[in-house]
Amino acid sequence: MNVPKNLKYAKTHEWVRVEGDIAVVGITDHAQNELTDVVYVETPAVDARVEAGKECAVVESVKAASDIYAPVTGDVVGVNEELGSAPELLNQDPYGKGWMFKVKMSDPSELNELLSPDDYSHHIGA
Amino acid sequence: MRTAETLKRTPLYAAHLECGAKMVAFGGWEMPVQYSGILAEHTAVRERVGLFDISHMGEFLVAGPNAERALNGLLTNDVTKLSVGQAQYTLMCNHQGGVLDDLIVYRLEPSVYLVIVNAGNIEKDFVWMNTETTVSVIIGNLSDRFAALALQGPAASKFFDFSATLPHFHVQRHQVFDKDCWVARTGYTGEDGLEIFCEAADAPHLWRMLLAKGEPFGIKPCGLGARDTLRLEMCYPLHGNDLSEETTPLEAGLGKFVSFDKGAFIGSDALVEQRAKGVGRKLVAFTMAEKSPPPRPHYAILANGRKVGEITSGTQSPTLSVGIGMGYVETACASVGTQIEIEIRGKRFPAVIQKKPILKKGP
Numbered sequence: 001m002n003v004p005k006n007l008k009y010a011k012t013h014e015w016v017r018v019e020g021d022i023a024v025v026g027i028t029d030h031a032q033n034e035l036t037d038v039v040y041v042e043t044p045a046v047d048a049r050v051e052a053g054k055e056c057a058v059v060e061s062v063k064a065a066s067d068i069y070a071p072v073t074g075d076v077v078g079v080n081e082e083l084g085s086a087p088e089l090l091n092q093d094p095y096g097k098g099w100m101f102k103v104k105m106s107d108p109s110e111l112n113e114l115l116s117p118d119d120y121s122h123h124i125g126a
Numbered sequence: 127m128r129t130a131e132t133l134k135r136t137p138l139y140a141a142h143l144e145c146g147a148k149m150v151a152f153g154g155w156e157m158p159v160q161y162s163g164i165l166a167e168h169t170a171v172r173e174r175v176g177l178f179d180i181s182h183m184g185e186f187l188v189a190g191p192n193a194e195r196a197l198n199g200l201l202t203n204d205v206t207k208l209s210v211g212q213a214q215y216t217l218m219c220n221h222q223g224g225v226l227d228d229l230i231v232y233r234l235e236p237s238v239y240l241v242i243v244n245a246g247n248i249e250k251d252f253v254w255m256n257t258e259t260t261v262s263v264i265i266g267n268l269s270d271r272f273a274a275l276a277l278q279g280p281a282a283s284k285f286f287d288f289s290a291t292l293p294h295f296h297v298q299r300h301q302v303f304d305k306d307c308w309v310a311r312t313g314y315t316g317e318d319g320l321e322i323f324c325e326a327a328d329a330p331h332l333w334r335m336l337l338a339k340g341e342p343f344g345i346k347p348c349g350l351g352a353r354d355t356l357r358l359e360m361c362y363p364l365h366g367n368d369l370s371e372e373t374t375p376l377e378a379g380l381g382k383f384v385s386f387d388k389g390a391f392i393g394s395d396a397l398v399e400q401r402a403k404g405v406g407r408k409l410v411a412f413t414m415a416e417k418s419p420p421p422r423p424h425y426a427i428l429a430n431g432r433k434v435g436e437i438t439s440g441t442q443s444p445t446l447s448v449g450i451g452m453g454y455v456e457t458a459c460a461s462v463g464t465q466i467e468i469e470i471r472g473k474r475f476p477a478v479i480q481k482k483p484i485l486k487k488g489p
Contacts, residue, residue, distance in 0.1 A: 039442040
């Protein structure tokens, strides 16, 4: 399972890429593999307030709907509009074109609560 | 629900793991939900061929000079219409007309029938049939001794020469890769195909040989995930979702599988009365508009802003790439073309009631 070294991870299988005070969020390779064929993605609205650890998006496979949790607190400043017509990007490129939303972090110290790549690999038994 | 330790496994359990299956609990069994992916498996069956393990289904043998009379008293369809070698879809109701199970009856010999029941209902059906039958008959539960494989898809007819003389909804005894089997031209996918009933011990051999023989056709092992999307596109009901003891065959739109002129059967009084009064709700099929979340069981169905029913089965149709489903709605809102809404996470999404089947094709 691919766990890039430049990202931080939530135990609930979201990844975060830090760009200044912006956190780019998506789901991990492990998560997309477990969910299987993604057919619908509901991202949060731009300007919505998301809170670390709270559900803020939904990813649906053929079989089931799964909640996605915000890894950090802040305001949503961008969402991946392409997922509306191409939800399969989450399966095909979970760390690239399959990114979900961007959060302007209100408390960047929350990043310290997230897992390192090694700890996340351990968490998923990889 | 049983815990993982007590889930039953079919004789193909090891074969599934070898094929890379994700296993899930279903009806008391540990079954493959998918191998390569539901969408790819679904497409293989619609366009080429797929192989399913359906050994979790129950096999009963009903035998004796009164077998026909016994089945006609227990089931809704008229079993006397079956010639030897024919199959029939039928329902088993309780005394209130509620559906205990839906099943397929195969007439193997003049007074021997093979009855296929749903995995989760095996014990319940077996006790019910033996308790409720009013004539002397042998009803044997051979579910643990049989395995069953479903070979489904347009290429399924190319595997064996006997397919040329095995008509749709018929069953025959054949040697399949040197094993004695009953082979039926039936299935749960809407495609042409075979269901092969064999000794449990022979199942791994047949599984391997069928996959090898199917390689030139692009065969895929298929799990319960694809089985569900395939059957739902055809609007075949699933007992436990679309049928239950709280719903009747008439409400489910399955009246053509209820014989009102064959004489009394369990549930017939209630069904005769319901037919005279009319049903208050109907099982309808619907499609969602594009770019809606997939519909799921228990989501509310609304018409004119008011809740008129609930979804019993729903998914994203791999063939049509839109959400599809079935559910019971008030009869006044059940006609084809009615605009409805599905409530998903507090939002309402448009849908329209469709004629069944949703996918317009068939063998």
